[in-house]
Amino acid sequence: MAVTSARQRDQRSIAADTYQNITLFTHACEIASEYADHRGTDAIDSHFGAMLFEHIFDNVKQRLEFGCRGSQHHTDTPNLQIFIHSIPSLSFLLSILTKIKFVFAIIAPLTSTTEMALRTHYCTDINENNVGERVELAGWVNSYRDHGGIIFIDLRDKTGLIQLVCDPADNEKAHKVASQIRDEYVLIAKGTVRRRGEGLENPRLKTGKIEVVVDELVIENRSEPMPFTLGDPNVGEDIRLKYRYLDLRQKEMFETFQLRSKAAIAARNLLDKHGFLEVETPILTKSTPEGARDYLVPSREHVGEFYALPQSPQLFKQLLMVGGFDRYFQIAKCFRDEDLRADRQPEFTQIDVEMSFCTQEDVMKVAEELLHAIFAACGHEIEIPFNRITYRESMEKYGNDRPDLRFGLELVDVIDLFEDCESPIFAEIAKYPKINRIKALKVPGGDNAFSRKIIKELEGFVTRFGAKGLAYIQVKEDGLKGPILKFLSDEAIETMKSRLDLQIGDIVFFGAGDRKVVWDYMGRLRSEVARRLDMIDENRFEFVWVVDFPMFELEEGALHLKALHHPFTMPKNIDEEDAEAIESDAYDIVLNGIELGGGSIRIHKLDIQKRVFSLLGISDEEAEEKFGFLLDALKFGAPPHGGFALGFDRLMMLLTKKESIRDVIAFPKTQSATCLLTHAPSPVDEAQLKELGIRIRKQPKSDAAE
């Protein structure tokens, strides 16, 4: 292998830097020019800089405080050059430009500016401008076509494909090596870039106009035949997970994780800019048995005692606020030993943020800016601030606290219309409008769309969630039809008609009973109907803040209260007699019906915290034992503080429109929480257990079957 000289290295690195700078500059100009077009100006003239500046200034006033020294530029900057030079760095310019529909991801080149000994270019870096150049490439055999004489190889690296040509007439030795290759062999190829001949171009390849005539070919490593075909969309997920490292070779996979990286870096940059300090909190920590199950880690030094993996860095970030750090963030791994779902993994990542001396508004603003920056980094311009809805309104209109606002179909209260109705069941329900609900879901055009069979299916659907049945009214040309009509007075029917604005062809579903049950199944029905009628625009991002959460919830079948958010959330009205009427400074961010994250203002006063613990039925002794360190901390001048956390995996799942969170996690677990790649969890040596003072009481299922 030829050793690259220091001079060559320098040249390459300069070339790469220049390339990057030129790319940035070019894109800045493009944006500028687009803006100029938009304003009706033909060319980028001397006014352009000022215009762009103003445009940016309008959009990102708050950012300019950080970077641009002084604001004197905004009226008299003569041109783009000066404007750009007035910015401290290109990356800062870039971050500003993201505000004007700018896609960070596109311009950050895949090419690294650092030296690589084994290649001069990535595959798709090569184009017609390189014709005649000698290049060195490294990668995998994506496919090969051996014609007996000439051999074509599609070489692949993370950037894409390029065609190598091995012609015995050009180089017999390279051709001989090429005749041995198979799919997924690792090659290092040297050769000359050549324009493809007339009619030989491949428009489907980015590098389809050129090819590399190989004169030196090294098989760096061989590969067994692949256990599955890369790029085949039908391959089972289990085999992909078993060979995840092969699965990751697929273009779509690389792009997903590239985007994930961009998003994480954008989050870091935004929070850094706002003065947040990134701090790592412990992974080995104390078990807090409330909430989800903990993953436990036995201690060797303290036989019989256990660490727990954190379900979230909640208490530590509060302690950082007591520690005076003022603003903290972390891209934190969290662990919950609960059953999995398509959007739930036992270990997951959240962007965790906490700040001191802040109001709920301050926290929400940071969260919005953060999401805006992340979406911008991924090529999406989202509107901030987000809409808000109270918890109560969300429950009443959408049946849950994470409404999907990509479609309408609001639930409408009709309990009053059943007060004097002739059905004893409905009348009884209507007697207690505080705890019961009768909700109507009008589906415009639903009568035409839903056959008797589909309605039966929908009834089966809601029955699974506690509905006794599914009453409905069809709006026909000759009037309303449906079994419940006979119970209602003409007046009630007329009121319903106008309240629901019924039109011919509509169908109205009714849910009646305990409010929690009705909310639940009617909310689910709402989504199910929207899905069936294809009412959901998959390309929309509908954010909403759900605010004013109740502090407590009466546990089903139990006497004591349960914290709806968590017990460290600041209650708004702790002295309220009816504990269920106590609200909290808690807020959730919901995107397209999925809870992306949430946060709250925390309790920073000892007496309030103690009061909340006691309402939750946690004794002083228990509180001391579990949260003593927090209670202690609150005694020493804890500042008012609050924060939020965003589920990063879910966020990436929504951003990449994947159906499963596993698609955005490099090495995910299966639904039974195992890793098909490493076979974790697995039994351990008796000696290891002995050292930990642990004896397994029950034989594993596979052995116990005997």
Add this chain to the structure above:
RNA sequence: GCGGUGGUAGUUCAGUUGGUUAGAAUGCCGCCCUGUCACGGCGGAGGUCGCGAGUUCGAGUCUCGUCCACCGCGCCA
């Protein structure tokens, strides 16, 4: 813990009412082929039908159990 769907060649799938030697495509191996890019042609290998019982003269097919994967319920302060 519960409900649903699936498990047949390396992969993706078909397989009739229970009835000869379980098929296809692709991949793999061998030979041929100098402009392909889903290269092409000829030939070949490859299966404990997830596993275990049962019913039957006979089971990929029917029954029961079990394991694995996925979707959902419970659970996830």
